[in-house]
Amino acid sequence: MRKIHLSSFAAALLLSCVAFAQSADPDQVWREAVEWMKAQPGPQFPSMESYRAELMKKGLTEAQANERIALIGKLTQDDPKYRQEASTLSFNRLYSSPSQTRFTTEPNAFLASSIKELKPGKALDIAMGQGRNAVYLATKGWDVTGYDLAEEGMKVARENAGKAGVKITTVQAGFADFDYGKERWDLIYFVYTDAPMVDAKFVERVVAALKPGGLVLVDRPYRSIANPEPGWRETDQDKPNALPKAWSALQLVFYEDAAGYADWQQTSAGRLEEKRRIVRMLARKM
Numbered sequence: 442m443r444k445i446h447l448s449s450f451a452a453a454l455l456l457s458c459v460a461f462a463q464s465a466d467p468d469q470v471w472r473e474a475v476e477w478m479k480a481q482p483g484p485q486f487p488s489m490e491s492y493r494a495e496l497m498k499k500g501l502t503e504a505q506a507n508e509r510i511a512l513i514g515k516l517t518q519d520d521p522k523y524r525q526e527a528s529t530l531s532f533n534r535l536y537s538s539p540s541q542t543r544f545t546t547e548p549n550a551f552l553a554s555s556i557k558e559l560k561p562g563k564a565l566d567i568a569m570g571q572g573r574n575a576v577y578l579a580t581k582g583w584d585v586t587g588y589d590l591a592e593e594g595m596k597v598a599r600e601n602a603g604k605a606g607v608k609i610t611t612v613q614a615g616f617a618d619f620d621y622g623k624e625r626w627d628l629i630y631f632v633y634t635d636a637p638m639v640d641a642k643f644v645e646r647v648v649a650a651l652k653p654g655g656l657v658l659v660d661r662p663y664r665s666i667a668n669p670e671p672g673w674r675e676t677d678q679d680k681p682n683a684l685p686k687a688w689s690a691l692q693l694v695f696y697e698d699a700a701g702y703a704d705w706q707q708t709s710a711g712r713l714e715e716k717r718r719i720v721r722m723l724a725r726k727m
């Protein structure tokens with residue numbers, strides 16, 4: 442039998458490859474990255490470049506570090522579970538940072554003007570974030586429930602409600618698992634959310650949850666080939682007039698697709714610097 446002689450360098454390389462292969466379980470690679478990211482300060486997560494540098498500082502070769510970064514990218518690209526976790530982690534990070542500049546903490550203007558003439562009732566805030574809209578509505582006499590996956594945002598919402606001397610209900614839930622109920626809400630609003638608003642089953646659940654005469658309100662960026670955003674991928678929601686079509690079971694009260702300043706400016710540099718297309722819809726259950 443041929444003997445294999447390894448130089449100490451080759452042996453070290455082999456050992457480090459074995460160590461990498463052993464630790465390269467995708468979920469473990471993910472968890473390690475998440476733990477490192479969580480430990481870094483600031484309103485946003487550090488770039489993958491910083492993580493690559495960190496991995497190499499820990500002794501991985503450039504190729505091994507690249508392999509891990511590519512694996513993390515693939516997990517978020519291919520698996521909704523990891524994509525959702527990454528999104529919630531980054532929203533939690535943002536909401537717990539008082540110095541954030543990504544979104545205005547003022548209530549949404551379309552929502553504020555739309556409720557002016559309404560008698561306060563029960564409102565549901567879909568993906569409420571840090572509660573800028575829920576708290577505002579509560580100060581106007583509405584009984585507001587909001588849900589989101591990002592608990593840090595809802596913590597800020599409850600604190601701000603307390604400071605304003607009002608109560609709101611917060612529920613940690615996702616679009617699919619929140620219990621919407623039947624004929625329960627006078628107003629359900631979707632402000633800057635990627636909830637599946639053109640999914641027929643989802644629309645049906647939300648319509649069933651509205652009281653007769655109840656309203657659905659939407660205000661969100663309209664993304665299109667001509668109006669993309671960082672990390673954007675076209676969805677059915679981004680097709681012209683997708684919303685009025687999907688919600689045709691309701692009576693359309695108002696719809697516009699117009700340029701304006703977004704509440705969420707969607708980049709990390711400065712805010713309100715350029716106008717974006719925004720869709721706004723108000724529709725009533727007859």
Ligand SMILES: C[S@@+](CC[C@H](N)C(=O)[O-])C[C@H]1O[C@@H](n2cnc3c(N)ncnc32)[C@H](O)[C@@H]1O
Pocket residue numbers: 528529532544567568569570571572573588589590591594614615616617632633634635704705
């Ligand atoms: C752009 S923020 C908007 C927050 C708030 N509506 C506002 O206008 O300030 C989007 C929110 O959607 C939440 N979100 C993302 N995926 C979600 C899901 N599957 N279910 C519930 N909330 C989700 C995020 O945690 C985040 O708070």
